[in-house]
Amino acid sequence: MDEHSGKAAGDGRPTGNVLAGAVGDDLEGSCGGDRIRLAPASGGIERIEARFTGRGFEPHRHDTYAIGMTLSGVQTFAYRGRRHASLPGNVIVLHPDELHDGGAGTEDGLTYRMMYVPPERLVAAMPSGAALPFVQTPVFEDARFAAFLRGALADIDHAADPLQLDDMLVETLAGLTRHAGAPVPAPGKAAPDAVARACAFLRENLERTVHSEELEAETGLDRFALARQFRRVVGTSPHRYLVMRRLERAKTMMRDGAALAETAAATGFADQAHFSRHFKATFGMTPGRWLTLSAA
Numbered sequence: 001m002d003e004h005s006g007k008a009a010g011d012g013r014p015t016g017n018v019l020a021g022a023v024g025d026d027l028e029g030s031c032g033g034d035r036i037r038l039a040p041a042s043g044g045i046e047r048i049e050a051r052f053t054g055r056g057f058e059p060h061r062h063d064t065y066a067i068g069m070t071l072s073g074v075q076t077f078a079y080r081g082r083r084h085a086s087l088p089g090n091v092i093v094l095h096p097d098e099l100h101d102g103g104a105g106t107e108d109g110l111t112y113r114m115m116y117v118p119p120e121r122l123v124a125a126m127p128s129g130a131a132l133p134f135v136q137t138p139v140f141e142d143a144r145f146a147a148f149l150r151g152a153l154a155d156i157d158h159a160a161d162p163l164q165l166d167d168m169l170v171e172t173l174a175g176l177t178r179h180a181g182a183p184v185p186a187p188g189k190a191a192p193d194a195v196a197r198a199c200a201f202l203r204e205n206l207e208r209t210v211h212s213e214e215l216e217a218e219t220g221l222d223r224f225a226l227a228r229q230f231r232r233v234v235g236t237s238p239h240r241y242l243v244m245r246r247l248e249r250a251k252t253m254m255r256d257g258a259a260l261a262e263t264a265a266a267t268g269f270a271d272q273a274h275f276s277r278h279f280k281a282t283f284g285m286t287p288g289r290w291l292t293l294s295a296a
Helices: 119-125 143-152 162-180 192-204 212-219 223-233 238-255 260-266 272-283 287-295
Strands: 018-020 035-038 046-052 055-060 065-072 075-079 082-086 091-094 100-104 110-117
Touching (some): 046 055, 046 100, 065 143, 065 162, 091 162, 110 119, 110 143, 110 162, 119 162, 143 162, 162 212, 162 223, 162 238, 192 212, 192 223, 192 238, 212 223, 223 238, 238 260, 238 287, 260 272, 260 287, 272 287
Antiparallel strands (some): 018 035, 035 046, 046 110, 065 091, 075 100
């Protein structure tokens, strides 16, 4: 999408930050409520939220996997010779270089979130020599995949950090392989000592961005093997483990009288809004409300 003209780029994906009336002038059914929100660049993985009434995109193709979910309304598109419809909560998977269009199936319009994953990023997370998974059905229900996508696409106002990107690739690959009928990469022999070293490193460095290369050096495992081992041993991902340790320290700081902005900066969050979103998603209330109730 050209930020000034409002027309789609050659691969059908938008460019820019927040585009109101983002549908091109030549498309029927466009209106001032149409928009596309773009997340900051994150390791080559693009994330968007789009709202359309009527027709959204002309037929186009791109060189990435398009993976996401419908949030509201009915999302319709032509893909591989058929017309498909996605309802709220459905997972959508479109493969690279496959022609498709998109728009709203009812007058109420639709809202959806999507991420565009370059195939080469998935290849890096796959066993050597394995083929890229191909999902025949572009719309399906999968509670685990949907839960992952809700988290991965929840905060499109901030860039994903390195550990979150690793987790996104591992979970995306697992979801795709399940629905492609291919074997999911095995976690390998349990490595609790390596996971324990990673946990200790994350606890000691929670106030800053931790890079995947640092955990690789600390554990001797590559980032994707570590992500799988983490889920096997700890039950969560390195990124989620780090966020939870940050929130634990944040609660202590708030109880000790630190301001929210100070707390966010000291515990590794990008800003107060970033901190508040993670806090509410974890504890079901804002930091301010939690502090008031805990003090009472």
